[in-house]
Amino acid sequence: MALTKQTVKKMKKIISFGFKPGDRIAGKYEIISMLGSGWEGEVYKIKERSTGIERAAKIFFPHRNIKNKAALFYAQKLHRLRQCQMLIHYHTEETVYIDGTPVIVLISEYVEGELLSVFLKSFPGKKLKPYQALHLLHSLAKGIEEIHLLNEYHGDLHTDNVIVNRFGLRFELKLLDMFHWGRSTKANRQDDLCNLIRIFYDTLGGAKYYARQPAEIKNICCGLKSSLITEKFRTVSQLRERVENMVWESRDI
Secondary structure, three states: OOHHHHHHOOOOOOOOOOOOOOOOOOOOOOEEEEEEOOOOEEEEEEEEEEOOOOEEEEOOHHOOHHOOOOOOOHHHHHHHOOOOOOOOEEEEEEEEEEEOOOEEEEEEEOOOOOOOHHHHHHHHHHHHHHHHHHHHHHHHHHHHHOOOOOOOOOOOOOHEEEEEEEEEEOOEEEEEOOOOOOOOOHHHHHHHHHHHHHHHHHHHHOOEEEEEHHHHHHHHHHEEEHHHHHHHHHOOOHHHHHHOOOOOOOOOO
16 A cells, blocks of 8 residues: 555654564564664564564655655665675565554565674774775775666665675675665766765774875875766776776885
């Protein structure tokens, strides 16, 4: 059942679902824990009761999902990009009723790991060394490149939307929420590029440490000036190639 704007206006806005461990949704899933919340809704770690398989459930606030547009667009976008290794795989849609209100739930794969924002807290100064940050940037650039080559974009890249699944010689990462409004354009793909470099900048400690970063790092960050970044890197592919072919002259890398 898709809610109209008129129906939503008559209802009390749901700003939190408040599910607890052990609660059941759609009759076949059990809540394990809450993973996070955002503008559109909340995300929970769940277990499929019949198989014991762990999944993730994105539960949309009705007033953020008028006529089911947000959930539909999100699910279709994930399906189109299902071959992109860095994206979480979508499984199915469910409808649950909360106080008589139909609420849409998207079920997807659950990925073990830590949000990048949390992961960084385990490092001295809550930041990565340049060499580590470059490996992270390269992994992210490869993932975003796959999305862009399919003429799509992410639209909401930041450290709370990146999961670090494994860390060693290289990073294994997964991307969370994708912005769902509007078709892909050169402008929003460039926004992805600039946000990708912003993540790189943040993992290096941000403004506090930027002045002492090696020249190789500053040549990528461009002082976070979008015009300079997009002049130097017209696509994420060019950024990925720059990292792969870097000549490191600094001993501080």
